[in-house]
């Protein structure tokens with residue numbers, strides 16, 4: 601038998617392994633058929649998440665791509681449009697699902713350096729009521745976006761503007777818990793202003809699978825039709841919901857460690873002259889690596905048991921399977937490599 605390699609994996613916070621305690625919760629989960637709403641563990645998770653974030657109701661689904669798409673399809677109909685950042689996951693990284701499956705036209709708008717969309721842009725892109733235009737229905741924001749935290753006063757202004765103009769608001773909150781922990785505010789506070797929010801349990805929170813969509817009861821009920829149509833109606837899903845519930849109960853406050861580790865990693869790498877390293881706000885940051893160094897660096901890191909998506913613009917991500925010791929090892933491996941490297 602070959603020995604199992606424990607990689608230090610900085611590609612994403614989706615790579616975490618369920619802990620023993622999480623696996624125990626999964627093994628012990630009481631289950632039923634969730635398409636009949638019979639799964640007590642799924643029902644408990646949905647109620648718990650809704651209460652935690654201050655919404656009426658919640659829906660568990662297999663992925664964040666699906667909870668976002670369900671939200672877009674419930675807010676918008678055929679021929680409607682939603683305003684969204686150029687860099688947003690729902691626009692750029694979800695296969696064009698809103699357009700393909702929802703007949704919803706995205707109106708992408710430039711993101712500013714801090715991840716926000718200018719209020720003046722939001723206002724300018726809302727279409728007048730005229731048969732030439734798609735009907736602008738929704739503003740969708742993302743927090744954190746590329747690891748950056750949107751400011752609370754910005755969110756208040758953007759969501760108020762949207763509501764005043766008759767638009768609904770959706771938050772892609774894949775990593776919203778990181779934003780809350782970073783600002784030391786509650787999960788209820790950080791989602792204020794959004795009619796609906798999608799939260800990933802399978803990112804930094806450490807569950808193996810799943811997201812929740814939160815919103816008004818009638819909205820969630822309507823959304824369940826789309827979830828079924830999209831193939832997201834799961835049966836004895838309590839096994840997964842138990843892991844998600846465990847993640848929400850135990851892994852929110854500890855995200856602060858991931859933020860600290862990202863800061864330490866960035867500080868360590870910034871000592872290397874060849875690199876241009878960004879300042880992390882949460883658990884994600886970017887660095888520029890000379891193009892000629894990328895392939896040999898990637899091989900060098902792999903030899904040291906380190907996985908990273910190395911490229912001229914590299915994203916590094918910390919998570920609950922990255923320890924302080926791992927951070928030191930990664931900095932040392934980068935330093936070793938660049939000691940000998942000449943352009």
Ligand SMILES: *Cc1c(COP(=O)(O)O)cnc(C)c1O
Nearest residue numbers: 663664665666689742772774800
């Ligand atoms: C990961 C992610 C999602 C959803 O991704 P899934 O892999 O489908 O769960 C949505 N938005 C953002 C910003 C994400 O990072």
